[in-house]
Amino acid sequence: GQQVMQIPQYQHVQEGEDFTTYCNSSTTLSNIQWYKQRPGGHPVFLIQLVKSGEVKKQKRLTFQFGEAKKNSSLHITATQTTDVGTYFCAQYDYKLSFGAGTTVTVRA
Amino acid sequence: EAEVAQSPRYKITEKSQAVAFWCDPISGHATLYWYRQILGQGPELLVQFQDESVVDDSQLPKDRFSAERLKGVDSTLKIQPAELGDSAMYLCASSLNDYGYTFGSGTRLTVV
Numbered sequence: 001g002q003q004v005m006q007i008p009q010y011q012h013v014q015e016g017e018d019f020t021t022y023c024n025s026s027t028t029l030s031n032i033q034w035y036k037q038r039p040g041g042h043p044v045f046l047i048q049l050v051k052s053g054e055v056k057k058q059k060r061l062t063f064q065f066g067e068a069k070k071n072s073s074l075h076i077t078a079t080q081t082t083d084v085g086t087y088f089c090a091q092y093d094y095k096l097s098f099g100a101g102t103t104v105t106v107r108a
Numbered sequence: 109e110a111e112v113a114q115s116p117r118y119k120i121t122e123k124s125q126a127v128a129f130w131c132d133p134i135s136g137h138a139t140l141y142w143y144r145q146i147l148g149q150g151p152e153l154l155v156q157f158q159d160e161s162v163v164d165d166s167q168l169p170k171d172r173f174s175a176e177r178l179k180g181v182d183s184t185l186k187i188q189p190a191e192l193g194d195s196a197m198y199l200c201a202s203s204l205n206d207y208g209y210t211f212g213s214g215t216r217l218t219v220v
């Protein structure tokens with residue numbers, strides 16, 4: 001079935017800096033969801049993107065769905081230690097299929 | 109806030125033994141999912157229920173895994189016999205619609 005690829009696999013960020021993680025597909029996605037999993041925790045739903053070119057913001061997090069609906073990105077500004085964890089994108093096609101995630105560590 | 113309940117939280121079992129995990133979804137959520145997450149990877153769907161019916165079990169290793177949701181509420185996932193490669197986190201999730209799944213805290217299985 002369809003798979004989404006996430007890059008980078010690991011992101012090491014200095015506290016206060018910005019970074020972006022990407023989610024790519026070779027086929028058009030009906031919608032994309034983002035989840036965050038803290039170390040030792042379980043995935044927690046963050047957002048769903050449905051429309052081409054859609055942009056949604058949650059405080060310091062900005063989510064974007066590509067115009068062709070084949071990619072998505074998550075941009076975090078002014079990274080904090082609370083942002084540590086693994087961010088997964090997941091494509092929904094009657095079931096949710098997850099990418100491998102981007103694991104974020106923060107240097108204080 | 110409503111939660112998905114899972115038990116046990118941790119399970120250590122010897123290979124060839126049977127093991128079972130339990131999940132109680134959020135009240136009113138008709139759809140229930142069992143995912144397996146290997147360390148360092150994303151969750152992989154094992155089985156999806158709509159009420160008491162299996163909607164998708166294409167990735168469930170049916171020779172050793174079974175899942176049921178008899179009354180359309182709570183669910184049990186069983187492995188018999190367990191193999192070393194089954195060591196993973198088993199996550200249960202539920203949803204009201206396709207807008208976001210709520211995951212439980214999972215069962216960390218170690219097969220020795």
